[in-house]
Amino acid sequence: MAAKKGNKSKVPTFHDRAIDIIKKIPRGKVATYGQIAAYAGNPRGARQVVWILNSSWHKHNLPWHRVINSRGRISLKPGSGFETQKKLLQKEGVKFSRDNSIDKGKYLWLPELL
DNA sequence: AACCTGACTTCGG
DNA sequence: TCCGAAGCCAGGT
Numbered sequence: 001m002a003a004k005k006g007n008k009s010k011v012p013t014f015h016d017r018a019i020d021i022i023k024k025i026p027r028g029k030v031a032t033y034g035q036i037a038a039y040a041g042n043p044r045g046a047r048q049v050v051w052i053l054n055s056s057w058h059k060h061n062l063p064w065h066r067v068i069n070s071r072g073r074i075s076l077k078p079g080s081g082f083e084t085q086k087k088l089l090q091k092e093g094v095k096f097s098r099d100n101s102i103d104k105g106k107y108l109w110l111p112e113l114l
Numbered sequence: 115a116a117c118c119t120g121a122c123t124t125c126g127g
Numbered sequence: 128t129c130c131g132a133a134g135c136c137a138g139g140t
Contacts, residue, residue, distance in 0.1 A: 074121080
């Protein structure tokens with residue numbers, strides 16, 4: 001029978017998948033908002049990922065610091081988390097260039113490699 | 115329901 | 128490389 005409304009075992013939503021994916025980003029690697037959104041099923045859901053990080057990182061213990069923008073840089077502003085994120089990444093072995101950019105070819109997480 | 119906001123992304127200049 | 132505009136999506140007011 002078709003899925004009933006009252007059925008709690010719902011099909012994973014974009015939100016659920018995104019969280020699941022973020023949790024899988026290995027230590028020492030990073031992923032972009034768009035990348036996560038794409039793997040979660042919506043290539044244009046980068047902004048949703050942002051919302052998710054803000055609303056659920058603490059509930060799901062997400063490695064929010066491993067999420068960066070498509071330019072390979074931290075999107076947070078100095079004084080609003082930038083320093084914290086940079087520090088956490090460096091602690092995991094991720095190196096930053098002088099302009100605070102990360103070498104994507106080296107640290108970008110590639111799920112297909114798993 | 116309209117409007118605003120956000121850790122985005124891509125494109126053009 | 129930097130900036131602005133446009134496109135995108137969902138939650139909060």
